[in-house]
Amino acid sequence: MTLLRSPRLDGSTSRDIPDATVARLPVYLRALNALAEQGVMSCASNELAEQAGVNPAKLRKDLSYLGSYGTRGVGYDVEYLRYQIAREMGQTQDWDVVIVGVGNLGSALSAYQGFSTRGIRVAALVDADPQRVGTVVSGITVSPLDELDEIVADRDISIGVIATPGTAAQEVAERLVAAGITSILNFAPALVQVPDGVDVRKVDLSIELQILAYHEQRKASADKTSTDKAATA
Amino acid sequence: MTLLRSPRLDGSTSRDIPDATVARLPVYLRALNALAEQGVMSCASNELAEQAGVNPAKLRKDLSYLGSYGTRGVGYDVEYLRYQIAREMGQTQDWDVVIVGVGNLGSALSAYQGFSTRGIRVAALVDADPQRVGTVVSGITVSPLDELDEIVADRDISIGVIATPGTAAQEVAERLVAAGITSILNFAPALVQVPDGVDVRKVDLSIELQILAYHEQRKASADKTSTDKAATA
DNA sequence: AAGAGTTTGTGAACGCGTTAACAAAATCGA
DNA sequence: TCGATTTTGTTAACGCGTTCACAAACTCTT
Structure with missing residues (x-):
């Protein structure tokens, strides 16, 4: 009730x-x-x-x-x-996020100016590649994936961003959930399964362009059929 | 009929x-x-x-x-x-796109592996900043914004991507439309007005995280009220 | 003080998308 | 060949979101 x-x-x-x-x-x-x-x-x-x-x-x-x-x-x-x-919207406080995957997209996200004014703070960067661990990106030192649990716990982070290749997405999601993350923004071109109580939003860059391409094709073939009609008329 | x-x-x-x-x-x-x-x-x-x-x-x-x-x-x-x-979906052919704005996000998009296998090809990069023009990003030489018309016409491009700051988005959109673009993917945190017949899709990175933050806040306050209830019971 | 003009907040109608449920159509075994 | 089984394609019901239209509530002028 x-x-x-x-x-x-x-x-x-x-x-x-x-x-x-x-x-x-x-x-x-x-x-x-x-x-x-x-x-x-x-x-x-x-x-x-x-x-x-x-x-x-x-x-x-x-x-x-x-x-x-x-x-x-x-x-x-x-x-x-x-x-x-x-x-x-909960914007009276700042929300810390951890980004997993510091490739091109992860780096761009960590440098994104639009977050800070919207109450979003990139608090940590994590990568599985030993070559990237220890490097500094946007002023943040990249941590190894194994330290995810400590990072999430220490900084009380509840939101994670997946910016890895699609093949790694599911495993990263599971590690995020295990570390205590309850909201995930997934940029990887793969869908991830998570337990109840965990929110996932997906942003798929290819799909957005594929949708535009579909409409372009329709515009093109519509032009074609109208000229066809004119020809057969 | x-x-x-x-x-x-x-x-x-x-x-x-x-x-x-x-x-x-x-x-x-x-x-x-x-x-x-x-x-x-x-x-x-x-x-x-x-x-x-x-x-x-x-x-x-x-x-x-x-x-x-x-x-x-x-x-x-x-x-x-x-x-x-x-x-x-029109994926029997490849679709060329031009990316306007070669900052962090534009660079990441131009290097994105997921496009090529989905029939999307980044055909040109454009930037208003003279310092960026002429540099090579992901194997593509960055062109000045003024050459947009030729680029779009020469390569028969119909899809444009806006990866500029929000303040430049509307002007870039108008230039894209003037150049002949009929589909736009807008990553800038601003809404652009375009004439009828032009499709616009918007991807807003901040908003996705703000939505997750909202749900996080609700989870947190729901926990709080349930403990409150337990306390008052 | 009262009427004319604004603008909000909301009930109701409408339309789109989702989901369940089932008939139609195929395969398989006897 | 016929009945049992499987799975699609589609119809109908349902729910969510959008939009219209209007009463309620406020300001302003006389």
């Missing part, structure tokens, strides 16, 4: 927010930050929705899952809403 | 496939390739679905959009199905 929207001491609600909404909240946060930088104090759902590239009704519905933080007839206070979303 | 499922000379169908299905076809392709390498000649939807990490019913429904390529009571011929999906 769980209560919906039971209020907590910190003001957040225990009702879970739809996945689709959670995925958009960081977008709203970015838009609000941009507005705040421009000195905008207040904004209506129309403006914010345009900034974020979504339908205004969708924006309002998304925000309604968090609470009632706007004022009818007026709009939203930029700073207040920014803080409320940040709190709901 | 367009006919649905009108057959074409090459055997493909003109009915458009749902987006969700298109996004999964590359996953099936990867699973089929893995099976083929293991010497498996034929497989049932159950096995293939497990390999791909999806529900068997979903797999069959997805495949039904392409046509009827299985045999009832038997299953699917691995090589035949592999070819049919590859053809539908």
